[in-house]
Amino acid sequence: MMRTLTKRILFCFFIVFQSFNICHADITFVDGKWETTFDCAEWTGPGSNGDTICGDVFVAGVEEFDGTTGTTYSMESTVDSNNPLGDGNGIRQYVLGTGDAVLPPEKTGVSYIKFANTQTELWVRFYLRYDAGFSFLSTDKGGEKLIYFKDASGLTNNTFITGAFSRHQFVYGFRTGGNDSGDISWDDYFGSTSNGSWHWIEFHIKAETITNAENTAGTPWDGVVQMWCDGDIIFNDTNYNSHMFSDNVPIKYMQIHSNWHGLPLFPGDGVKYVDFDDIVIYNTTPPNKDSQGNPYIGPIILPGFQEDK
Numbered sequence: 148m149m150r151t152l153t154k155r156i157l158f159c160f161f162i163v164f165q166s167f168n169i170c171h172a173d174i175t176f177v178d179g180k181w182e183t184t185f186d187c188a189e190w191t192g193p194g195s196n197g198d199t200i201c202g203d204v205f206v207a208g209v210e211e212f213d214g215t216t217g218t219t220y221s222m223e224s225t226v227d228s229n230n231p232l233g234d235g236n237g238i239r240q241y242v243l244g245t246g247d248a249v250l251p252p253e254k255t256g257v258s259y260i261k262f263a264n265t266q267t268e269l270w271v272r273f274y275l276r277y278d279a280g281f282s283f284l285s286t287d288k289g290g291e292k293l294i295y296f297k298d299a300s301g302l303t304n305n306t307f308i309t310g311a312f313s314r315h316q317f318v319y320g321f322r323t324g325g326n327d328s329g330d331i332s333w334d335d336y337f338g339s340t341s342n343g344s345w346h347w348i349e350f351h352i353k354a355e356t357i358t359n360a361e362n363t364a365g366t367p368w369d370g371v372v373q374m375w376c377d378g379d380i381i382f383n384d385t386n387y388n389s390h391m392f393s394d395n396v397p398i399k400y401m402q403i404h405s406n407w408h409g410l411p412l413f414p415g416d417g418v419k420y421v422d423f424d425d426i427v428i429y430n431t432t433p434p435n436k437d438s439q440g441n442p443y444i445g446p447i448i449l450p451g452f453q454e455d456k
Contacts, residue, residue: 173263179431185424186235190224230274230345230424232447237274237424240404260428265299265397267354270433272347272444273403273426278419279343283310283333290318291421294350295402304396305389307350307374309333317381319372321390326372328381336376345422347446349375352398354391362393375443383441401428 174181228237271294283290290311295303308318310333317328336346355370362368370387373380391397403423427444435445 173261174428175263176428176430179429180427180433182427184233184235185224185229185237189226189236228420228422228424230276230422232274232345233425237422238404239420239422241418241420260401260403262399262401265399266430267391267397268352268430269296269398269401270349270351270429270442270444271401271426272349272428272446274345274347274422274424276343276345276422276424277337277341278421279341281419281421282340283315285313285315291404293348293404295400296352296398297400297402298396299399301400302396303402304391304398305352305372317374317376319374319382319384321388326382326384331381336379346377347375349373349443349445351441351443352389354389354397355387355393357388357393359393362388368393373441373443375437378437378446380437380439380441 222238222240224236224238226236228239229235230237290308292306293309294307296305297303303322305321306319306324308324311318311324311327315333317331317333318324318326320326337344351371351373353371355368357366357368368386368388370385370389370391372382372384372387372389374382403426404421425447429444432442433444435443437443437445
């Protein structure tokens with residue numbers, strides 16, 4: 148099921164501490180869409196609250212550490228992290244192996260987008276690359292917190308994790324992330340050890356329209372959670388309770404790569420990285436559909452090429 152990517156997309160991150168103590172620039176949608184490709188000056192740290200990448204990517208939580216590759220900071224934006232299907236740079240976050248002292252999870256750098264208005268339905272697509280030779284340890288604690296959807300108070304309400312637990316599953320759920328991908332794992336797409344290829348990930352979350360009282364009376368939840376990896380649908384839950392409507396906690400922030408969970412994550416010495424690039428976000432139904440007829444953003448299709456999954 149391993150695939151190489153032949154597509155292209157766009158995004159921007161906001162990097163801040165979870166206390167939300169610094170100012171954010173709110174993003175706004177144009178015709179239901181927001182995008183960026185990090186096509187701006189490189190940023191290599193050290194960073195402080197209020198620093199920006201591309202004018203809107205706020206920087207904080209980027210700590211200095213020692214690594215055998217000469218890496219100085221735990222996050223940076225350079226051309227080395229650029230997805231070749233897009234322009235500009237990307238975002239790179241580093242993690243150390245079992246042979247080195249490791250950064251606490253909150254020290255690996257965090258990335259936020261703040262929406263101008265609260266959201267109850269979003270499609271989010273981005274490209275992702277793990278350093279060649281990276282693999283998750285086979286423990287019950289490993290994993291990478293790919294996306295947090297947060298309410299206006301900054302509280303995490305819905306989460307997506309990859310490489311989780313001993314089976315390296317994809318996981319989603321309300322706060323605790325209690326739903327997993329069963330027999331489908333990170334290894335199926337990235338390999339038990341990454342070969343350094345780019346892959347594309349997409350998430351769709353939609354609020355339920357059912358109240359708690361209605362659910363207690365027997366009406367099933369009707370919220371939606373969907374996830375695609377390289378075009379394959381991993382989750383397709385149409386009876387989800389996101390709590391966005393039932394408990395009035397719509398999305399105000401989206402956090403990409405909150406932290407690594409259960410450090411260290413890979414065996415051996417040295418430094419590995421994960422790159423994020425070219426992300427697009429819709430708050431209205433996107434124009435494309437997957438092979439099962441589900442609306443989605445889908446991959447970058449370069450001129451003159453067809454989708455190659």
